[in-house]
Amino acid sequence: MVTSGNNYKDKVSQLISWGHWFSFFNIIAAMLLGTRYIVHSEWPETIMGQLYLGFSWIGHFGFLVFGFYILILFPASFLIPSQRLMRLFAVLVGTVGLTALLLDTHAYESLELHLSPLVWDLLLSGEKTDLNARWQYLFITVPVIFLMQLILSEWLWRKLRKLTRKHVGVPIAAVFGLCFLSSHLIYIWADANLYRPVTMQRSNFPLSYPMTAKTFMEKHGLLDRQEYSKRLDAQGVEESEQIRYPIEKITFNDQGTRQNVLLVVVDGLRSDMVNTETMPYLAAFAQQNQSFSNHFSASNENAGSLFGLFYGLPGGYMNSIRSTGNTPVLLNTLSKRGYEFGLFSGNGFGTPIYEEAIFNGRKLHKNSESADTRYSDKQAITDWKAWLDEQKVDKPWFSYIELATVENFEEGGNYIPRFKPSLGTTNLTAGHADTSQLLKNSYKNAAYHTDELLIDIFEKLVATDNLANTIVIVTANHGTEFNETGTNSWGANSNYSKYQLQVPLVISWPDTVPAVTERVTSHLDIVPTLMESLLNTTTPTTAYSSGINLFEPNPERRWVLAGSKKDIVVLQKNTVTVVDKYGNYRVYDQNYQLKDEGKPKLSTLMQVMHELKRFYPVN
Known part of the structure; x- marks a missing residue:
């Protein structure tokens, strides 16, 4: 033993x-x-x-x-x-x-x-x-x-x-x-x-x-x-990587159409609010012009969506652009063409990305004359109208108006509520009060009020004889959810459902036939559309953007990019794939319900990863 x-x-x-x-x-x-x-x-x-x-x-x-x-x-x-x-x-x-x-x-x-x-x-x-x-x-x-x-x-x-x-x-x-x-x-x-x-x-x-x-x-x-x-x-x-933006020199056929551009961004406005009940004027305006009914923002939060809107690039490139102190190719080209800039915001350009990477060094109208008065959408539009009166007929202009009433709907405003019950008209402690309905009605009230503000903007364009020579783009930075997905998600920046990503896009382009485009489009498409159809660039879109021209007939597109600095989001027909920075993934259906057997295709993922690395120098 x-x-x-x-x-x-x-x-x-x-x-x-x-x-x-x-x-x-x-x-x-x-x-x-x-x-x-x-x-x-x-x-x-x-x-x-x-x-x-x-x-x-x-x-x-x-x-x-x-x-x-x-x-x-x-x-x-x-x-x-x-x-x-x-x-x-x-x-x-x-x-x-x-x-x-x-x-x-x-x-x-x-x-x-x-x-x-x-x-x-x-x-x-x-x-x-x-x-x-x-x-x-x-x-x-x-x-x-x-x-x-x-x-x-x-x-x-x-x-x-x-x-x-x-x-x-x-x-x-x-x-x-x-x-x-x-x-x-x-x-x-x-x-x-x-x-x-x-x-x-x-x-x-x-x-x-x-x-x-x-x-x-x-x-x-x-x-x-x-x-x-x-x-x-x-x-x-x-710590961001150095970026090649644009990848090659931008060239042009001519000086372009020299039409004015008015870009209106309604913060927090989701696509389904553009209807005859909530926003009747914008709904009618959409029927008379180019309406994109399946349009998605570049992100579910402010910085990423605005970055995608002005650069035509996914949010993953944002810090690299910020590190260079660069400005968008689109705005640089407009400056070189002698465009006047009028930049207005109802929330005082509160998102830092404006001054860090979009409008660097350009004058921003964001302060109220009175220190005790908050700068509002109405004040922004009043200032814009005064600025428009000063513009010369023979000089083109680019104007940006950000309207914040919808995103700040919980704060109320100086407007009569159309949809009741809503915040301010009902006691939240009452046993019968449906908080979700109160919030959504308040949101719809803010959207209805914003619709009236849009009337004021378009009437000014007509009164000054600018509408016939102005490209008007109305869209939003991202949507707003009221827990429609059943995931306890409210507002924005909480998931990548259509309620937070799908936003309206209406374009009034002179001398074009009204049409409704049902194919999937993205914020990343607006820059190449203006670069090609307004400024007549001969440089391939891939040299400065991840998007495509909105007016390109029958483009081949199997997926659209969205996301943030921490997630890659691939939008495909009936599916949303979310990949985090560690390679973990989740696949959701069109109602943002998790799919047990869902898997992304390797070929699609390889294309997405290539697009997210394409603007970085090759080692």
């Missing part, structure tokens, strides 16, 4: 010692594969960033492989009595691990995503694409990896006694441990100080979750959370 017990202990001891060395050489193999992440990622320019890269490269892969050893091989050493069977099990584990790492490096190089449910689904989808074919070829290396693991296993077992006598295990473990600890300490400091050369490396390696300590530091007075938030927003600009 004593002999048997000693034999068991000796076998376990040998297997544990062998397992340590087996893990060490697999760490080296993982580090070598990990260089593919380093090559494909942005190289840190500072010594501190490079030092962190070295520490995290050694420490992370050391911790990753050794962690799997502790979780799988170490307990197996006690449970599997045969050393041959145990070593075969370890070889299989090592083969699976290195194969998964190899696939992950390829996913990172191709899609800039680590292995995730989305990537696995695409890999196993069976769809015939070049990427899928290349991934399948990677599985050819599995027998090679398995053979190498077998050779390593046998060699280590034979050399185990000699390796054990060298007493280098503790120093090696100390090096990996020190690198792991140092990388996390550096990241804690970098995260608190928003040091980009380090923080930009957060997701370079798979299963990488660098340690942060903002709550601890704030608790002990080492971090000011408000100041941190301000610097964090600024860093979003500083």
Whole structure:
């Protein structure tokens, strides 16, 4: 019995010692594969960033492989009595691990995503694409990896006694441990100080979750959370990739039609409000002009939607544009053509993107003459009318009017409510009060009032003989939801349903026949439409926008991009696919109900990822 017990202990001891060395050489193999992440990622320019890269490269892969050893091989050493069977099990584990790492490096190089449910689904989808074919070829290396693991296993077992006598295990473990600890300490400091050369490396390696300590530091007075938030927003600009915008020089046939342009954006107005009951004037105006009944905003929040409207680019490029201090190609071209600019907003241009990336340096009419009076839609229109009276007949102009009454419907306004009960006319504490109905009626009241404001704008265009020579575009930044999806979503910026993304688009273009366009259109399409049909550019649309000309006959379009800085949203017929920055995805139906079996197509995702990277310089 004593002999048997000693034999068991000796076998376990040998297997544990062998397992340590087996893990060490697999760490080296993982580090070598990990260089593919380093090559494909942005190289840190500072010594501190490079030092962190070295520490995290050694420490992370050391911790990753050794962690799997502790979780799988170490307990197996006690449970599997045969050393041959145990070593075969370890070889299989090592083969699976290195194969998964190899696939992950390829996913990172191709899609800039680590292995995730989305990537696995695409890999196993069976769809015939070049990427899928290349991934399948990677599985050819599995027998090679398995053979190498077998050779390593046998060699280590034979050399185990000699390796054990060298007493280098503790120093090696100390090096990996020190690198792991140092990388996390550096990241804690970098995260608190928003040091980009380090923080930009957060997701370079798979299963990488660098340690942060903002709550601890704030608790002990080492971090000011408000100041941190301000610097964090600024860093979003500083850490962005450099962008090529436009990709090539913009050229033109001639000076264009020199028609005036009036762009009216009604904040928060969803598409279904344009009807004879809620907005009868705009509904009639739509019937008499170009109406796009299936139009979607570029985002469900202000900054992304406005960015897409003026640049014709997805919101993912926003910080890169902000970092360059650039302005939209459309506005630059209008300036060069001698257009006068009249820019007005009923909420005082409250969205920072206006001054940061759209109207940089241009005069914004956003202040009331009286410090005690809030700048309103009515005041903005009054100022616009005065500005219009000053314009010369022989000089074209571009004017922008933002109306905020609809988005601020809960605050009420100086207008008589048409739809009741609504906020201000009903006691919310009453047992019979339907809060959802009260909110929606208040929203409809604001939309009805805005419709009357639009009458004032169009009557002024007629009175000054401008309408016949003015392109008038009426749309919205995003929609507003009243929990129609049953997901407890209210307002905007909470989901990507049609209630938050689908907005009206009505265009009055001189000398065009009234028509209703039912195909899917996007905010990204407005810039190329004006560039081609107003300014007569000869440069391909793809050089400056992700959209297409609204008047292009029967364009091939299987999907439309929307989203935000954190999500990619692909709008297709009857489906909405949302992919987050980690590669996790959700597929919804047209009513924004989650589809259990929904999967995006690999070919579609590859096209989307290409579009989101197309304006960045090729490494």
